[in-house]
Amino acid sequence: MQALFGQLLIGLINGAFYAMLSLGLAVIFGLLNIINFTHGALYMTGAFCAWALLTHLGIGYWWALLIAPIVVGAFGALVERTMLARLYKLDHLYGLLLTFGLALIIQGVFRNEFGSSGLPYQIPPELTGGINLGFMFLPKYRAWVIVASVVVCLTTWYVIERTKLGSYLRAATENPALVQAFGINVPRMVTLTYAVGVGLAALAGVMGAPIFQVNPLMGADLIIVVFAVVVIGGMGSIMGSILTGFGLGVVEGLTKYFYPEASNTVVFVIMVIVLMFKPAGLFGRER
């Protein structure tokens, strides 16, 4: 029983990261029509930001949660302005190729600098230890990650689906030319969207730093699973990507308990099954 709940918890944690990353991907895809391959690398960059802030400047976890997304977001804005903006008129595949190249560069630079072994990052003192729930032991930090990621996801959903800014964003997704004609600065909105999207990845990176070791390749394999999550959920709805992310994390955790050999592949198998019966994804619309 202990082990089952343990795996469920790990599944929920992984699900939290899938949800936050696929959310960022979906938001970026909606407006830019680009699959951001750098997402994994920027998630990793976020974790390294937190590590560097602590090691070199003595700035702790809580400030890192704020600073790392801003740093990475600024970098994202720069990339969007100088590179991605030149590709919007071309086939979308070029965006994929460009961001793939950028991901290689970022990962290569970090591996040159830090090698490929992981760097440890301490759990902040406020969140060390855990609570004994009777049927299982719940580490406080893990509980915090789940709660925080749910809050982040719901906030993003609220901003996009329920606020004025979000309505501009959704309108620009449908018809950018028309929205621009109404006097809204669409190019700036695109830049901000990309910055916020990668900022979310960096935030996930900071949250992941104490759980997974801070490692130059931590984002590389994760991002492929997240792609599968995105295909399963479809990019149609924000809520869809959140639910799919958490759901698949849990499924993965359960697989680890019942049939560990398949835990690496279960998400991909689900993707294949979904493709056979619902090619647009669980929450997607055909387009």
Place this chain on the structure above:
Amino acid sequence: MAATPAVLTAAPPQGKRRILVATAVMALLLAVAPFAGIYPVFLMKALCFALFACAFNLLLGFGGLLSFGHAMFLGTAGYVCAYAAKSWGLPPELAIALGTVASGLLGVVVGMLAIRRQGIYFAMITLAIAQMLYFFYLQTPFTHGEDGIQAVPRGRLFGVLDLSNTLVMYYVVLAIFLAAFLFIYRVVHSPFGQVLKSIRENEPRAISLGYDADRYKLLAFVLSATLAGLAGATKAIVFQLASLTDVHWSMSGEVVLMVLLGGMGTIFGPVVGAFVIIALESYLAPFGQWVTIITGVIFVVCVLAFRRGIVGELSAWWKARSG
């Protein structure tokens, strides 16, 4: 953003005679290359990757489909071929044939799934399926996990040619490469190739003209997978090794880069791209991670400034000069 037509930078049409002459020159250069002081093992590696890249180009350059998981075909054929040659003791020609067929069959299954979605989704789906197979090969016993299948015997081709002689091996690889290259050239210039290009340019119109686009795309996918398998199986015999490197996603990225750098949708582009990248990797090997960084930089530069690739730019320049 409004729907943009799926047009990757198309190749300028090339004269048939010019291509045949260029092919003959290429074959001649490759035939004398080992005597010009170029290390035959390097040449064989480059030729295997050139074949892989040509197979990939058939799908991307002429079919407009970007697969981000093509390493699965290279690696699967490699594993099957290595296992057949080592554990079953099959002669090399049968081992290679078996590996190639295995990748072709895998191509049928993956193709049927992947062509249900287009563009970016197609890339993500192929990537995800390739990753699934990577984990499968990592865990299944017959591949020996991280070690790979080592010390695969090269054997005697048709019981006659002793492949343990490097030069003999080289000419066999060259023959396989040239045969596949001419086959691809033939496919591209056949009615099938023309329909494929029309689907790349405008799929709805091709469908309205009565072409079953999905069947054409599937056939292109299977052909590409089979030829990629031929490259992987040959590579396994040449290096006497089948390992996880060949199924990893970075290998899928590498072949995209070769085609992009050489020029997608050109006949010779993938060959040039493969030789440049393999040479680069050989010379930069001592510098560790710089290979990854430089690979990334080439990607970015190609996408931003150099979308026609080396061969595409050259032939555009040639046409501007002579036209």
